[in-house]
Each structure stands twice: as structure tokens, then as C-alpha cells.
Amino acid sequence: MWQRLLIKLGLAQRTAKHLRVGQRGEAIAAKHLKAKGYRMLGRNVQPRGGEADLVAVDPDGKSIVLVEVKARIGGRHDPQHAVGRDKRRRLIRTLQALRSSHRWDDRPGRIDLVTVWWRDDQPQPDVRHHVNAVSTAARSFRAL
Numbered sequence: 001m002w003q004r005l006l007i008k009l010g011l012a013q014r015t016a017k018h019l020r021v022g023q024r025g026e027a028i029a030a031k032h033l034k035a036k037g038y039r040m041l042g043r044n045v046q047p048r049g050g051e052a053d054l055v056a057v058d059p060d061g062k063s064i065v066l067v068e069v070k071a072r073i074g075g076r077h078d079p080q081h082a083v084g085r086d087k088r089r090r091l092i093r094t095l096q097a098l099r100s101s102h103r104w105d106d107r108p109g110r111i112d113l114v115t116v117w118w119r120d121d122q123p124q125p126d127v128r129h130h131v132n133a134v135s136t137a138a139r140s141f142r143a144l
Contacts, residue, residue, distance in 0.1 A: 038059060
């Protein structure tokens with residue numbers, strides 16, 4: 001019953017498209033990071049307290065990297081601006097829970113952001129990797 005109502009209102013289709021764009025963005029981000037030497041540990045990892053789009057090991061072989069992926073089709077605003085204060089706090093808690101649950105407390109950790117943006121005039125998405133985009137020390141969003 002609810003599904004039919006959502007479809008009538010056009011909400012179910014938007015949700016499905018939104019999820020497909022996110023999944024495509026995550027796949028492209030993972031491929032981009034692998035090409036840069038990152039080793040993927042997981043996708044859509046859900047430790048207690050949050051969710052990580054991607055979890056990887058930095059090419060240095062030591063650092064654990066939680067990767068937030070923001071994917072957009074069209075629009076005028078860069079997807080990197082979609083990470084607000086509450087999201088930053090959740091990402092920090094997620095990284096802490098992830099490191100604790102896997103006993104990675106002795107390894108450095110950081111939060112990166114990968115934006116995947118399909119602009120109206122480009123056939124291929126613009127992929128950008130922002131290293132240490134969310135500062136875990138100061139709990140603030142680094143200027144990108």
C-alpha cells in the first residue's frame with residue numbers, strides 16, 4: 001500500500017534513482033582510489049554508530065582511510081559542500097568505532113572525501129579526491 005502511494009507521488013522513483021547514482025559513484029570512487037594505490041577493505045561498512053561508504057588502506061600501507069563518497073548528477077554546487085557539521089561528527093564517530101572494532105587503534109586513521117559529479121555538459125564524471133577532508137583532531141571541516 002505505501003509503495004503504491006510513494007510511486008503515485010513520484011517519491012519511490014526518485015529514491016531508486018538516488019540510490020543508483022550513489023552506488024555508481026561509490027564504484028567509480030573505489031576504482032579511482034585503487035588506481036592511486038589504495039587497497040579496498042570494504043564498501044558500505046556499518047560499524048556500531050554509523051556507516052562508511054568505503055574503507056581502504058592508504059598506499060603507505062599503514063593508515064586506515066574512511067572514505068565518504070558524494071555523487072551528483074547536474075546541479076550548480078560542488079558535491080563536496082554536502083558534508084555538513086552533523087555528517088562530519090557521524091563520520092568521526094564511525095571512524096572511531098571502526099578502528100576500535102577491528103583493533104586498529106595503533107594505526108593512523110583519517111577521513112577522505114571523494115566527489116563524483118556528472119555535469120550537464122560532460123559525458124564522464126569529474127572525480128576528485130580530497131585527502132583528510134574531515135579533520136579528526138579538531139573535529140572541523142578542513143577548507144577544501
